[in-house]
Amino acid sequence: MALAASEIRERFLRFFESRGHRRVASSSLVPESDPTLLFTNAGMVQFKRVFLGEESRDYSTATTSQKCMRVSGKHNDLENVGRTPRHHTFFEMLGNFSFGDYFKERAIEYAWELVTGELAIPADRLVATVFLDDDEAHDIWRERIGLPAQRVLRLGESENFWSMGDTGPCGPCSEIHVDFGVNPACASASCDPSCDCGRWLEIWNLVFMQFDRDASGARTPLPKPSIDTGAGLERLAAVIQSVPSNYDTDLFAPILARAQEISGVARGGDTERDVSLNVVADHARALTFLIGDGVLPSNEGRGYVLRRILRRAARHGVLLGVERPFLHSVADAVIDAMSPAYPELAERRAFITDRIQREEKRFLETLTVGLSLLEDQIGELEAKGADTLPGEVVFKLYDTYGFPVDLTADILVGRGKSIDRPGFERAMGVQRARARAAWKGSGDERVDAIYGRLAADLRSDFLGYDALETSTSLRAILCGGELRESAREGDEVELVVDETPFYAESGGQVGDRGWLETATGRVAIHDTQRPTGELVVHRGRVVQGEIRADDAAELRVDAEARAATVRNHSGTHLLHAALRCVIGPQAMQKGSLVAPDRLRFDFTHDAPLVRDEIDRIEDLANRWIETNAPAQVREMPYADAIEAGAIAIFEEKYGDRVRVISFGEFSTELCGGTHAGSTGEIGLLKIVSESGIASGVRRIEALTGMGALAHLREQQRTLDRVAELLKSPVGDLPTRIEKLIEERKAAEAELERMRAVQRGAASADLSGSAREVGGVRLVATRVEGVGAKELRSMVDDLRGRLGSGIVLLAAVDGERVSLALGVTSDLTRRFKAGDLVREIADVVGGKGGGRPDFAQAGGNDASKLDEAFARLAQLVAAG
Ligand code: ATP
Ligand code: MG
Numbered sequence: 001m002a003l004a005a006s007e008i009r010e011r012f013l014r015f016f017e018s019r020g021h022r023r024v025a026s027s028s029l030v031p032e033s034d035p036t037l038l039f040t041n042a043g044m045v046q047f048k049r050v051f052l053g054e055e056s057r058d059y060s061t062a063t064t065s066q067k068c069m070r071v072s073g074k075h076n077d078l079e080n081v082g083r084t085p086r087h088h089t090f091f092e093m094l095g096n097f098s099f100g101d102y103f104k105e106r107a108i109e110y111a112w113e114l115v116t117g118e119l120a121i122p123a124d125r126l127v128a129t130v131f132l133d134d135d136e137a138h139d140i141w142r143e144r145i146g147l148p149a150q151r152v153l154r155l156g157e158s159e160n161f162w163s164m165g166d167t168g169p170c171g172p173c174s175e176i177h178v179d180f181g182v183n184p185a186c187a188s189a190s191c192d193p194s195c196d197c198g199r200w201l202e203i204w205n206l207v208f209m210q211f212d213r214d215a216s217g218a219r220t221p222l223p224k225p226s227i228d229t230g231a232g233l234e235r236l237a238a239v240i241q242s243v244p245s246n247y248d249t250d251l252f253a254p255i256l257a258r259a260q261e262i263s264g265v266a267r268g269g270d271t272e273r274d275v276s277l278n279v280v281a282d283h284a285r286a287l288t289f290l291i292g293d294g295v296l297p298s299n300e301g302r303g304y305v306l307r308r309i310l311r312r313a314a315r316h317g318v319l320l321g322v323e324r325p326f327l328h329s330v331a332d333a334v335i336d337a338m339s340p341a342y343p344e345l346a347e348r349r350a351f352i353t354d355r356i357q358r359e360e361k362r363f364l365e366t367l368t369v370g371l372s373l374l375e376d377q378i379g380e381l382e383a384k385g386a387d388t389l390p391g392e393v394v395f396k397l398y399d400t401y402g403f404p405v406d407l408t409a410d411i412l413v414g415r416g417k418s419i420d421r422p423g424f425e426r427a428m429g430v431q432r433a434r435a436r437a438a439w440k441g442s443g444d445e446r447v448d449a450i451y452g453r454l455a456a457d458l459r460s461d462f463l464g465y466d467a468l469e470t471s472t473s474l475r476a477i478l479c480g481g482e483l484r485e486s487a488r489e490g491d492e493v494e495l496v497v498d499e500t501p502f503y504a505e506s507g508g509q510v511g512d513r514g515w516l517e518t519a520t521g522r523v524a525i526h527d528t529q530r531p532t533g534e535l536v537v538h539r540g541r542v543v544q545g546e547i548r549a550d551d552a553a554e555l556r557v558d559a560e561a562r563a564a565t566v567r568n569h570s571g572t573h574l575l576h577a578a579l580r581c582v583i584g585p586q587a588m589q590k591g592s593l594v595a596p597d598r599l600r601f602d603f604t605h606d607a608p609l610v611r612d613e614i615d616r617i618e619d620l621a622n623r624w625i626e627t628n629a630p631a632q633v634r635e636m637p638y639a640d641a642i643e644a645g646a647i648a649i650f651e652e653k654y655g656d657r658v659r660v661i662s663f664g665e666f667s668t669e670l671c672g673g674t675h676a677g678s679t680g681e682i683g684l685l686k687i688v689s690e691s692g693i694a695s696g697v698r699r700i701e702a703l704t705g706m707g708a709l710a711h712l713r714e715q716q717r718t719l720d721r722v723a724e725l726l727k728s729p730v731g732d733l734p735t736r737i738e739k740l741i742e743e744r745k746a747a748e749a750e751l752e753r754m755r756a757v758q759r760g761a762a763s764a765d766l767s768g769s770a771r772e773v774g775g776v777r778l779v780a781t782r783v784e785g786v787g788a789k790e791l792r793s794m795v796d797d798l799r800g801r802l803g804s805g806i807v808l809l810a811a812v813d814g815e816r817v818s819l820a821l822g823v824t825s826d827l828t829r830r831f832k833a834g835d836l837v838r839e840i841a842d843v844v845g846g847k848g849g850g851r852p853d854f855a856q857a858g859g860n861d862a863s864k865l866d867e868a869f870a871r872l873a874q875l876v877a878a879g
Contacts, residue, residue, distance in 0.1 A: 237250070
């Protein structure tokens with residue numbers, strides 16, 4: 001039986017206790033006397049003044065299990081949570097501390113003895129890292145511990161140098177990592193513990209506080225060097241219990257069990273649902289411990305962080321299909337599981353769960369209004385017998401109620417229906433156009449002047465390469481072309497903030513969309529632009545409440561749309577590279593559009609691409625996708641980039657330093673856009689059209705990922721329908737259809753032959769029915785089932801048979817009459833077909849005309865036909 005996490009915690013603390021360390025209780029998540037820090041984020045926080053020599057205690061060594069939160073500031077792991085197997089918002093950090101007592105050697109020896117002895121982690125799976133020039137630590141690992149050289153690695157400052165702040169105590173670190181073996185998907189040539197590929201798991205960090213750094217950056221040795229260490233309990237438990245992620249440990253089992261029970265969703269099925277379950281479990285721990293330590297939901301500071309965590313958890317609850325407040329119940333499970341170690345939780349149980357429930361209920365109200373709207377719409381669909389939810393409705397849910405499109409799609413799929421995604425994108429486009437029009441209509445100059453002034457002391461830092469959410473402050477609100485202090489529901493606004501994860505349209509990639517939320521209002525952002533160099537402007541509409549300048553704001557990019565855009569952007573690079581391989585480097589990019597739902601690429605080429613070229617381009621691009629080559633992003637001087645073979649787009653302006661994106665050896669481009677982490681994320685690239693847009697310029701449109709799949713599926717559906725109609729397997733369709741065309745031709749020929757025979761027989765009959773009127777042979781009769789065209793050939797035929805005479809045939813269709821009249825050439829001096837037909841047509845209420853030997857007419861009173869025949873006889877007799 002593997003060790004339970006509670007046992008690991010206890011063994012850790014006892015190990016150090018029995019070596020003279022004082023067991024000190026965890027301090028609160030709210031740091032007592034450190035206003036610079038939102039939350040306790042490491043074990044050393046409660047000892048900071050002791051390390052600085054400002055406070056002394058009656059012990060010189062200590063050990064703790066410290067409650068930590070990493071959701072803000074320097075250590076912000078929030079975005080990763082739920083997606084990586086090893087990052088939490090709330091976690092427990094086990095540590096031992098020496099305040100000027102023992103130093104490196106003892107610290108390393110203790111750590112090794114505890115990890116490999118007490119906790120029995122196999123020594124051959126561990127590696128140690130040390131700071132570049134820390135020979136002392138290196139030698140301890142090599143000589144005292146006996147690790148082989150290849151398992152003691154030297155890493156640089158970003159990994160292995162720690163400092164308390166810009167000045168003050170600092171020093172090198174040494175970390176212990178578990179090596180899970182080479183990850184075949186890892187593309188790094190020199191994969192080491194600083195690599196993110198999943199091969200390495202950092203379990204313990206030993207910090208050697210050795211120097212005092214002054215404002216100039218100079219380091220002087222501390223008189224009494226100290227030790228600060230931190231080991232994540234959740235990670236240790238995962239390794240010791242041999243499970244693939246922290247969420248599979250016994251720390252999370254009862255919490256996840258509760259979440260699964262309530263949602264009815266089992267872990268281990270769909271990845272996104274697993275993420276949601278993880279998020280719920282992680283956040284429930286954070287909420288429980290935060291409220292337990294006295295933090296309450298509010299609109300600023302710690303309370304606001306708490307509120308965000310709760311909303312994030314609630315949203316994932318909705319994704320799991322839970323439609324009522326439930327986090328309080330998951331929190332109950334957290335309290336059951338954790339109160340043996342943290343008895344304060346059990347004492348405050350009612351308070352904690354009550355607060356969570358109230359806050360979640362409040363938040364769900366918006367969602368509930370949205371859900372009931374959706375219910376009504378589904379009802380309407382059902383009444384109409386339709387099964388596609390119109391794009392505008394999907395858009396309204398998205399825009400006003402913040403429903404991610406996938407959530408709506410998911411709910412509909414559950415009801416055997418679907419959403420009109422292209423319709424949604426169209427509605428989005430209309431809104432985007434409206435946002436643009438509102439901007440133009442306000443008088444560009446005035447707005448430009450405002451932005452010019454704002455840009456003088458404001459710049460919006462772009463964080464969106466790494467983050468999709470951020471907390472920042474709202475710095476400017478423009479509405480109707482002027483700066484405003486506030487804006488309210490319904491207002492079209494342009495917003496400037498300090499820091500933004502929103503990508504502003506450029507280089508063909510459309511601006512991000514998403515939401516901005518303050519304590520009092522919410523804005524749906526439809527477009528992001530950069531009107532002047534450094535200023536990012538978010539355009540959207542206030543969909544709820546009111547927003548005010550200088551409010552704290554939460555920005556959230558629509559992650560789904562961004563991911564789709566990213567796939568299309570990287571797809572465009574592969575398409576570009578493949579195109580150049582297939583038709584040559586003269587295929588210069590003339591423009592591109594990268595949106596969530598499609599990509600478009602214009603290039604110079606003087607002939608249409610042939611099928612074979614298109615196939616080869618697709619093959620190449622998809623082969624590169626298969627290799628799952630990671631994106632490499634570098635910044636370098638422009639000249640170096642061109643030297644390195646990067647494709648620069650003609651006519652585009654570049655600064656001195658450029659951003660270069662490459663995938664493997666095959667694609668290197670200057671690009672400021674957002675990209676997939678590796679080509680595999682693109683999934684599939686499918687060209688859907690190729691056309692000419694100007695002389696010498698061609699355009700390719702393509703789809704990637706699920707979009708490509710949806711397209712192929714649609715085509716498949718059409719084929720299947722055809723196969724069903726023809727009762728033939730899809731593979732046989734071409735032959736089947738060719739055969740059908742043949743058969744149809746033969747049938748038509750046969751039909752024509754039959755008709756000719758029939759006409760012949762009919763004509764023969766009719767010629768026999770000729771009578772003499774005033775010495776002229778006359779045939780005047782109605783014929784059945786004959787069209788106007790055949791009427792003519794019958795008249796011709798009858799004229800031949802009569803030799804000399806006049807023929808009038810009438811075809812009746814309801815009240816309508818078609819007349820055809822022929823006069824043999826010997827009689828055309830006396831009788832003009834055109835004149836005769838006009839008179840007759842008059843009788844049946846119509847008009848007509850023609851040549852002397854042949855004429856046609858139509859009428860709409862079939863009941864007068866006999867009268868018409870009599871009239872003809874009269875005319876002939878009179879002639
Ligand atoms: P990583 O690079 O994996 O994010 P880190 O370098 O930020 O880790 P430290 O600041 O050295 O980690 O923290 C000490 C220990 O705390 C780590 O070795 C790890 O075991 C644990 N730890 C750090 N961040 C988290 C987190 N977000 N969730 C769970 N455990 C964590
Ligand atoms: Mg970290």
